[in-house]
Amino acid sequence: METARSERTRHWLAAHDLSTDDDPEDAARELMPLIRADEELAPADKLELGLGLLELLNTYWVLVELRWFVNAAGDEALWDTHWQAIREHLERPAPSEAVLRSLWSDWFEDITTVERAFTEVLARDTEALSGAEEPLLRRAAAVLRISGPVPWPLKYPVYTAAADVERLRPAVFSGVLYSYHDVYGSLEIDPALELLDRLGLPDDTEHLADLRAALEEGYTNHHRPATTPPG
Structure with missing residues (x-):
């Protein structure tokens, strides 16, 4: 299911000549560090792109990197956005x-x-x-x-x-x-x-x-x- 987050992530990937065509776990290990390292992105934007990548790949490693990111940031606004997204995932018919x-x-x-x-x-x-x-x-x-x-x-x-x-x-x-x-x-x-x-x-x-x-x-x-x- 395409979401505003996943669409935004697709645009970021295309702008950087990147794709999610690899194995999902391999793609997550390649792409999440690039998102986190992009100095043009504010922390909130990095989180949004990471959550969009989760929508696209639905793979565990995205969440590993997101956990590292929100724990290191120490920003309550990021925490709130992260947990709201997790709650939404858990409320789906198939979590x-x-x-x-x-x-x-x-x-x-x-x-x-x-x-x-x-x-x-x-x-x-x-x-x-x-x-x-x-x-x-x-x-x-x-x-x-x-x-x-x-x-x-x-x-x-x-x-x-x-x-x-x-x-x-x-x-x-x-x-x-x-x-x-x-x-x-x-x-x-x-x-x-x-x-x-x-x-x-x-x-x-x-x-x-x-x-x-x-x-x-x-x-x-x-x-x-x-x-x-x-x-």
């Missing part, structure tokens, strides 16, 4: 796999950025989940499923609010499941067990029985030894 990978493996696994990132893409909208319209429900479901690395105290209030929305219950379960399975997953046993009860999922839900058993045995993470069992 970008590149965006999901970037959130999960870069922003959420980094203790220095996870709070800001999770707040921007979902936590600030916690109170709006009840009665939310389709775009927010899609974004919430996408973020919940990849929220395993997010610290439990940060995501638990979002999980509890989302558990009251029937549409989001499978995504909450995925969040809890991967809080257990992710190498960097964060989970607390008692509230996790209470959440599983609140979700009211069918007993034959895939992985539900195994997850419940592991939690009841005192495991907070598939990759770590058991703690003292609850109770």
Whole structure:
């Protein structure tokens, strides 16, 4: 889908005799450094061109470079533009796999950025989940499923609010499941067990029985030894 951003990026590429004809990942590794190095562009313009390149290539490396750029810039206006664009990607009927990978493996696994990132893409909208319209429900479901690395105290209030929305219950379960399975997953046993009860999922839900058993045995993470069992 052509957007104003992608059209602007096409014009910049044409003006510099560049194209996106290569493999998308190779093209991103070639073009993003050129955009960032263009001294004729203001920082806001560099971000817009980078976001346009994401529209054109839909590949992870664009997001790697954008993350470096906005973190280094330290400009709240750039942060706001960046996160608004990410939210829009997450609200599409089929969220970008590149965006999901970037959130999960870069922003959420980094203790220095996870709070800001999770707040921007979902936590600030916690109170709006009840009665939310389709775009927010899609974004919430996408973020919940990849929220395993997010610290439990940060995501638990979002999980509890989302558990009251029937549409989001499978995504909450995925969040809890991967809080257990992710190498960097964060989970607390008692509230996790209470959440599983609140979700009211069918007993034959895939992985539900195994997850419940592991939690009841005192495991907070598939990759770590058991703690003292609850109770």
